[in-house]
Amino acid sequence: MVSKLKDLEVYKLSVEAGNIIWDIVQNWNDLQRRTAGDQMIKAVDAIGANIAKAYGRQSFRDDKRFREAKRYCYIAGGELEEAIHWIRLASMRGFFKPDELEKISPMIKTLPEKLSDYIKGFGSS
Template identity: 40%
Template structure:
């Protein structure tokens, strides 16, 4: 697999879009919120794409699947932080709706990508 392959994946592009949106949201928070939960939320969101990229670079289907499972875990962690942020009045309803749409698109894509690993012909 080419090392550039992951950048072309729709699931990777969606993960980047989600993490960039979360970065913009958290960047507007006060210092206490940024330092306590914002940093963790950004890290978990960034970890989704990082795990996809690392899995592709590992060179085996088993390792790639393992890292995609970690990406799913990072997505779940991100959802946890978003729920906490909403309960603590750090997110607007509009932000929640935007992020929810992104997550609802990304989650099934991660599952589909996981199922497809090993079934994609290499170039």
């Protein structure tokens, strides 16, 4: 098990994705920001926040806290799906520049697998 949250790969990836989305959305016009941008930022930031909650509740000696931790991982997965939804809509509406999508796409493709691996690892420590 990773000894610090900041060293957890899935957490680092989610924070990096959040920072990239934040930087991109800052350059959008007001309508783009208010409609898709704000929702996208909230969803992407919530991925890392829920991973942090899960990490903080991991206790393999306490079944209730273990279930709680796993639940937060599933919530992070839901937030990831929401973020992908907003990214897809913003892309369809032409909000992104091509190089911006190139920055975020690899992370969005990798995050579901990393999150799934993290969930599968629960209880194996």
